[in-house]
Amino acid sequence: MTLASSASSEHGALPHPGPEHPLSMPAFVDHARLVVRDLPLVSSWYQAVMGLSVIERRPSGETLGVGGRPLLTLTTSNHAALAPRNAPGLFHTAFLVPDRPALARWLVHAARQQVALDGASDHLVSEAIYLADPEGNGIEIYRDRPRADWTTLPDGMVKMATRPLDLQSLYAEGLALGPGPASGGGAGWAGMEPGTALGHLHLQVSDLPAANGFFRDVLGLDIISTYPGASFFSTGRYHHHLAANVWNTRDAPRRSADMTGLGTYTLRFTDGTALQTALAALDRLEIPTTRHGDSVSLTDPFGIGLTLST
Numbered sequence: 001m002t003l004a005s006s007a008s009s010e011h012g013a014l015p016h017p018g019p020e021h022p023l024s025m026p027a028f029v030d031h032a033r034l035v036v037r038d039l040p041l042v043s044s045w046y047q048a049v050m051g052l053s054v055i056e057r058r059p060s061g062e063t064l065g066v067g068g069r070p071l072l073t074l075t076t077s078n079h080a081a082l083a084p085r086n087a088p089g090l091f092h093t094a095f096l097v098p099d100r101p102a103l104a105r106w107l108v109h110a111a112r113q114q115v116a117l118d119g120a121s122d123h124l125v126s127e128a129i130y131l132a133d134p135e136g137n138g139i140e141i142y143r144d145r146p147r148a149d150w151t152t153l154p155d156g157m158v159k160m161a162t163r164p165l166d167l168q169s170l171y172a173e174g175l176a177l178g179p180g181p182a183s184g185g186g187a188g189w190a191g192m193e194p195g196t197a198l199g200h201l202h203l204q205v206s207d208l209p210a211a212n213g214f215f216r217d218v219l220g221l222d223i224i225s226t227y228p229g230a231s232f233f234s235t236g237r238y239h240h241h242l243a244a245n246v247w248n249t250r251d252a253p254r255r256s257a258d259m260t261g262l263g264t265y266t267l268r269f270t271d272g273t274a275l276q277t278a279l280a281a282l283d284r285l286e287i288p289t290t291r292h293g294d295s296v297s298l299t300d301p302f303g304i305g306l307t308l309s310t
């Protein structure tokens with residue numbers, strides 16, 4: 001199978017992120033699609049709480065994003081079965097804001113909206129806040145520390161940990177900063193900061209060695225860190241573009257096609273050779289794929305859909 005290595009015209013007009021940004025790496029996640037039961041409720045929640053804007057409305061669903069960049073598509077289906085907690089699929093989508101002030105401003109907004117948070121962690125490479133949408137889809141909002149502050153371990157892995165994040169000091173910082181550039185000069189928070197991206201996607205899977213085999217050996221991503229029951233994958237030594245854990249889903253059956261939660265996501269390759277290598281591995285292993293123009297769709301070993309794209 002071959003695939004034309006054309007530049008993305010869809011995102012061509014957008015400002016290029018900095019050299020350390022996950023979207024500057026040879027492959028990255030740039031979009032996810034969730035299947036939801038109550039589209040108006042969930043869409044309005046992502047707009048009001050996460051500050052996303054509607055970019056496209058179709059009968060089947062809505063695409064939301066920041067500054068014209070599509071990040072999340074919500075589709076709905078009358079037939080979708082409610083995914084059980086132990087179904088493979090989404091652990092969280094992770095929205096990467098440009099800097100710590102943007103995270104602090106969002107926290108002030110969330111507090112004013114009385115949004116329930118699930119947690120907040122300092123991961124050494126990043127600072128992250130966790131919550132869930134009205135249908136239980138996990139969400140992380142985070143900012144990265146500069147790579148100069150990251151530690152590489154003797155085995156070449158990037159050092160990460162889960163330590164408490166001081167939300168009070170972050171909130172105080174946000175209060176002192178005011179509403180920020182997305183407010184258009186108004187007094188209130190008016191949306192997610194320009195430049196916000198889908199920095200990573202964290203999946204729950206049924207088998208960690210199988211996940212390592214698929215994401216590393218088939219798709220060609222590097223294992224950049226490990227936790228008990230979780231692997232972190234990336235390109236360009238980012239701390240992770242994809243993570244997979246078995247914490248809720250060890251030995252669970254495959255995800256079914258028509259289930260609420262993560263429908264599919266896009267892994268975009270700027271390195272055409274890396275994409276061709278991944279496609280050749282899929283062919284060699286006789287993993288079924290479907291081609292749509294410049295992209296190839298498939299289902300991973302856990303039943304989670306993904307699209308490989310240039």
Ligand SMILES: [Fe+2]
Binds near residue numbers: 202
């Ligand atoms: Fe995450």
